[in-house]
Amino acid sequence: MAFCSPCNRGFNAYHSYIQHLNNSPRHRHDPNSLPFRPPAAGLHCVACGRVFFTRVEFVRHVYDCTNQIMDYECACGRQFARESSLVAHFERLTCPSWVDLRFVDNYFSGRCDPDGRFVRSERISQEPPMPNFELDGRGRYWCRLCYKRFRTPYELTCHVWSPPHKNWGLRAYHCPSERCQQSEFFCLSDLMAHLETGQCEEHLGRELSQRVIALVDVVGYL
Template sequence: MPIFCYPYYPCEPCGLEFDTPSEHEDHLAESPHHHYCKPCRLEFASDGAKQAHLMNSKHHHSDVYCAPCRTLYTQPNNLIMHLRSSIHTPKNVRCPHEACGKVFVSTSALIAHFEASTCRSGVELEDVDHYFAYHCDSQQLFVRKELIYPQRRWQITGHHDGPFECPICHKMFNYAGQIRHHLNSPKHKNHGHKPYVCPSQRCGQAKFYSLSSLLLHRETGDCDMGHRYEFPKILRKLYGIIQQL
């Protein structure tokens, strides 16, 4: 019987062998023992040499490389999200509730704070939907009131071990707390509808499960900012309601 000798791709410094060139290259790019530039397929003697290359090479444009963090991203949008994170963006959006006072990097992060029930006001996801749809956005510029429903109340017994099955999407969970969190998520509220809408034609009037998702879309997308002056006014109404809780 003939014995076939298959090619292999060794990494001598690490004492490893790989079956394919791509596996070998992934190792070079991900290993802390190598200083490898994957787009250029070049390995450098030190991290400093690699960073100098990243900052000066024409192959690495400013739309994918964060010089302060010395991090190269595969997509420009990944860099945008990174630059808008708390690492680079000051936290200057303060929670309006006096007992809370937490600060956030963006309006969408503040609204997500309300929706996650982490505000000391006691406001939660269902409250945000109700206040915004029925007391703030009276013209329904950003929300469809008819798609806002009272939250379903699920009876989940937590005195026995899982698995627990979601009655809506049939996803399985090991613990009662996991399925409670899942059932209270934006995707499973309002009977599965997406009541929030971006008025921009550029995105085809994209729809969202939650107000924070709509805000994040408008903060990070390239949509024309329809009703750009009305939205802050509507949000101030929401803040006013939460201030009084």
């Protein structure tokens, strides 16, 4: 069962909760009510996607980051310094198109990378784990996958449907390079960020970027 704390409503399935977020005016422009972005997750830089846990670090970073050239633009108008940040924008459900992590996983594995060059489609779960809303002895909600504790049902739900847990802990994305021993990642944006660092062959980053074009294009039509 999923739980919407602001509305005090429960949902029996993931798709019902997402439909509620799509249809409710209360949530449409409220980033704090969207999955994968609980207040406890830190402060997100919308330009590059980095997360900071103190306001001082965040303000200092934004001052420097805003001087970067924003080469990547979403159909919703938001701009990003890195392509991986644009994809993270989709995964975190911060785009008005309401594309989310599950859509990115399914579309990229099925349409952009059917040969499995960068993703193992058998690791993509069609039914993410559902939160357990039982309280522990100290009155906190706990994750059955990693046993972390949370203060509210909403924080627990965001955690359970985040990249580390959405596919039941499986790292579906991988880098083909031997330089990093074919490192694995929980989500597409993390793999892209890895290749953007230049640690592995540059042609892999270009190849992945070409495959992501179809994903970015389809979001523009939603």
